[in-house]
Amino acid sequence: MSKIGIPRTLAYFLYYPLWKTFLDELGEEVIVSPPTSREILDQGVKDAVNDACIPIKVYHGHAAWLRDKVDFIFSPRLVSVRLFGDFGTETFCPKFLGLPDMVRLTVDKLPPLIDTRVGIKKDPKEIFNIAADIGDVLGKSAADCKKACRKGLEVHKKYQKLLSSGVLPPDAIAQLFPNEPETNNKVRREEHQRQRLVRKPNREEAGLNIAVVGYPYAIYDDYINGGILGLLSKENVQVFTQDMLSDKVLNRQAKHLLKSTFWYFSNRAVYGGLHYMKQKRIDGIIHVTAFACGPDSVVDRLLEIEAHRHSSKPYLSITIDEHTGEAGIRTRVEAFIDMLNYRRDKI
Amino acid sequence: MKVSFPHMGYSYLAFKWMVEHTGHECIVPPEPSKRTLDLGVRHSPEFACIPFKMLMGTYLEVAEMGAEMIITSGSNGPCRAGLYWVMHQYLLEELGQPVKIVALEPPLCDMRDFIGKLRLIRKTGGISTKQLIWVLQVTWEKVKAIDEIERHSHEIRPYEIGKGDTTRAFWQALEMIDAANSINEVRLAYREALKVLDAVPQDNSRNPLKVGIIGEIYVVLEPSANHYMQIMLGEMGVQTDRSIYLSGYTKKTTIYDLEGDLYTVAQPYLNEAPIGGHGANSIAETVLYSRHGYDGVVQLAPFSCIPEIVAKSILPTVSRDHDIPVLTLFIDEQTGKAGVQTRLEAFVDLMERRREVKQKQSTIARRLVI
Numbered sequence: 136m137s138k139i140g141i142p143r144t145l146a147y148f149l150y151y152p153l154w155k156t157f158l159d160e161l162g163e164e165v166i167v168s169p170p171t172s173r174e175i176l177d178q179g180v181k182d183a184v185n186d187a188c189i190p191i192k193v194y195h196g197h198a199a200w201l202r203d204k205v206d207f208i209f210s211p212r213l214v215s216v217r218l219f220g221d222f223g224t225e226t227f228c229p230k231f232l233g234l235p236d237m238v239r240l241t242v243d244k245l246p247p248l249i250d251t252r253v254g255i256k257k258d259p260k261e262i263f264n265i266a267a268d269i270g271d272v273l274g275k276s277a278a279d280c281k282k283a284c285r286k287g288l289e290v291h292k293k294y295q296k297l298l299s300s301g302v303l304p305p306d307a308i309a310q311l312f313p314n315e316p317e318t319n320n321k322v323r324r325e326e327h328q329r330q331r332l333v334r335k336p337n338r339e340e341a342g343l344n345i346a347v348v349g350y351p352y353a354i355y356d357d358y359i360n361g362g363i364l365g366l367l368s369k370e371n372v373q374v375f376t377q378d379m380l381s382d383k384v385l386n387r388q389a390k391h392l393l394k395s396t397f398w399y400f401s402n403r404a405v406y407g408g409l410h411y412m413k414q415k416r417i418d419g420i421i422h423v424t425a426f427a428c429g430p431d432s433v434v435d436r437l438l439e440i441e442a443h444r445h446s447s448k449p450y451l452s453i454t455i456d457e458h459t460g461e462a463g464i465r466t467r468v469e470a471f472i473d474m475l476n477y478r479r480d481k482i
Numbered sequence: 483m484k485v486s487f488p489h490m491g492y493s494y495l496a497f498k499w500m501v502e503h504t505g506h507e508c509i510v511p512p513e514p515s516k517r518t519l520d521l522g523v524r525h526s527p528e529f530a531c532i533p534f535k536m537l538m539g540t541y542l543e544v545a546e547m548g549a550e551m552i553i554t555s556g557s558n559g560p561c562r563a564g565l566y567w568v569m570h571q572y573l574l575e576e577l578g579q580p581v582k583i584v585a586l587e588p589p590l591c592d593m594r595d596f597i598g599k600l601r602l603i604r605k606t607g608g609i610s611t612k613q614l615i616w617v618l619q620v621t622w623e624k625v626k627a628i629d630e631i632e633r634h635s636h637e638i639r640p641y642e643i644g645k646g647d648t649t650r651a652f653w654q655a656l657e658m659i660d661a662a663n664s665i666n667e668v669r670l671a672y673r674e675a676l677k678v679l680d681a682v683p684q685d686n687s688r689n690p691l692k693v694g695i696i697g698e699i700y701v702v703l704e705p706s707a708n709h710y711m712q713i714m715l716g717e718m719g720v721q722t723d724r725s726i727y728l729s730g731y732t733k734k735t736t737i738y739d740l741e742g743d744l745y746t747v748a749q750p751y752l753n754e755a756p757i758g759g760h761g762a763n764s765i766a767e768t769v770l771y772s773r774h775g776y777d778g779v780v781q782l783a784p785f786s787c788i789p790e791i792v793a794k795s796i797l798p799t800v801s802r803d804h805d806i807p808v809l810t811l812f813i814d815e816q817t818g819k820a821g822v823q824t825r826l827e828a829f830v831d832l833m834e835r836r837r838e839v840k841q842k843q844s845t846i847a848r849r850l851v852i
């Protein structure tokens with residue numbers, strides 16, 4: 136049995152249940168890094184190239200946290216997860232494409248990475264081969280891998296169901312894995328309590344409804360975004376994110392654009408934004424974006440222009456960076472909420 | 483129609499000829515200036531890359547000059563460049579500029595789209611398909627000739643005796659290509675142009691440092707975006723080579739001779755390619771320049787350029803493994819010429835010192851053998 140570390144950021148928020156189940160089934164021990172903290176961020180800032188965006192730096196920090204605690208770090212190279220986009224060109228941000236190499240060459244003394252390439256746009260069944268490749272590294276038989284992968288996909292489906300019923304990812308993960316091993320449990324419990332504050336599904340109440348779109352690793356990582364979801368919930372706001380929408384609903388938005396973006400996470404954010412803009416019950420849109428994020432220079436302006444052209448919904452763009460403090464975010468979010476409330480009073 | 487296109491290095495001469503011969507009026511894009519950049523920065527998203535901003539500025543300038551159509555290239559990713567035109571179109575509309583952007587997506591992706599757009603250009607210009615094909619052939623010939631002349635100018639500049647002679651001869655050569663009106667004329671002009679360049683008085687006793695230029699295509703190709711870096715280095719007495727040319731044809735760049743697949747060379751460091759832009763190329767080219775005995779490599783990239791950031795985080799390892807110094811210059815709107823010059827001078831010093839040390843070592847080694 137090997138210890139396998141999973142950094143709690145980037146693709147973690149969408150794929151953890153799949154990965155975790157798969158590795159559990161193979162009999163490995165999964166260790167997740169704790170939620171992002173000052174130390175993790177500082178370490179990442181120190182290790183990563185200074186021109187990188189904050190999520191990538193944070194990933195370096197998580198990898199560094201795991202290095203002396205595990206035998207492998209699980210860092211699959213995400214290249215494509217579906218056949219999509221104009222000419223089927225959808226992939227991931229180039230930084231994802233080069234992520235395992237960046238981490239390996241810049242963070243000292245890392246254990247080996249499991250950086251199997253995930254490119255399944257040609258054939259979704261490829262996932263079983265990928266599972267077998269990963270199993271190969273760990274010395275497992277192909278048959279076992281296939282079984283474990285099936286199980287993983289089942290749980291993944293459950294996870295997606297939870298998300299589309301309106302549960303936020305960290306919450307859904309806690310529901311799926313209520314008794315994680317000791318190391319993860321404590322943080323998980325604390326996180327769970329914090330998240331419960333966030334989540335008060337009281338659609339009947341007269342609170343505001345705000346769509347928060349952006350990359351999962353930006354909107355669900357409380358530390359790097361100054362706890363924006365918590366702030367909203369304290370203000371009695373019902374939050375909607377793109378991850379609560381099914382692929383079918385999201386992809387319907389594709390036809391409204393001249394050309395889709397090339398990146399999976401960006402497409403989701405754009406479509407989510409476009410969808411919510413057309414929903415009557417949504418009072419405003421918040422886009423959380425990372426400082427110096429390449430794809431977001433496209434995504435953000437696109438959403439802004441569309442919001443301005445096709446709806447009268449107020450649009451707020453919040454940029455996060457190393458120095459984002461909770462205070463700064465709070466001021467902006469509160470001002471936005473005030474403005475929305477004022478608009479509603481007028482109607 | 484009044485037609486324009488992006489300004490990318492000296493290729494604008496070829497495209498000017500092309501537009502004029504497809505029956506359109508050409509609005510020649512001005513060389514990007516401070517004003518171009520300011521305009522672009524003002525109307526672009528803050529974190530758009532410099533090429534996006536420069537092009538935005540250029541488009542606004544040509545719109546002012548009356549352009550109705552802008553022909554540019556699309557791309558199938560995975561980097562932002564393929565979405566440039568979509569955003570540019572959005573932003574121009576927001577600013578109330580009635581310009582249409584016609585982006586030619588790579589024909590391999592979508593032949594119908596490609597042909598449809600070519601037909602649009604042809605029909606609005608009122609020429610036949612046969613004429614269009616001829617125009618495209620001549621244009622291609624011109625692009626190749628211009629690239630080849632530019633490459634040669636960087637080769638001889640470090641040997642020039644009178645500072646600026648090469649650049650003057652280079653412009654003369656460009657004018658000769660510009661005046662040509664058929665494939666044969668271009669070929670003839672090209673041969674003459676090379677002679678003009680070779681006639682620059684040179685001091686062949688010099689042994690210039692050799693530097694490879696790698697990085698993102700726009701800032702590498704557009705001298706006004708990189709503060710005329712190759713000319714600057716040439717006049718400091720450094721010979722420069724780069725692998726990126728618009729024609730992609732100038733295979734004479736030293737490092738490409740039979741090197742096999744670039745991505746294979748990059749693979750020990752970056753196990754995925756392409757990653758957009760020239761990210762993977764940058765890594766492979768550093769390896770190749772080292773193998774070919776270059777003294778150093780300059781990586782040129784726009785600030786926030788995604789693939790080059792990936793490359794930058796990997797390059798220190800490549801540089802160590804292959805014993806070749808790398809200078810990374812990330813360019814943004816604040817980058818000034820003086821800053822670039824200082825950093826280049828320091829880099830040149832460093833390379834000179836390395837060379838001396840190496841030479842000493844080899845003389846010692848030789849003496850020991852005797």
Ligand code: SF4
Pocket residue numbers: 188189190191228229230231350425427428429430431788
């Ligand atoms: S999408 Fe943006 S935030 Fe995410 S890795 Fe790429 S540049 Fe960074």
Ligand code: SF4
Pocket residue numbers: 429531532533561562563564698758759760784786787788789790
């Ligand atoms: S390669 Fe760099 S400059 Fe080119 S589009 Fe991508 S981020 Fe921008």
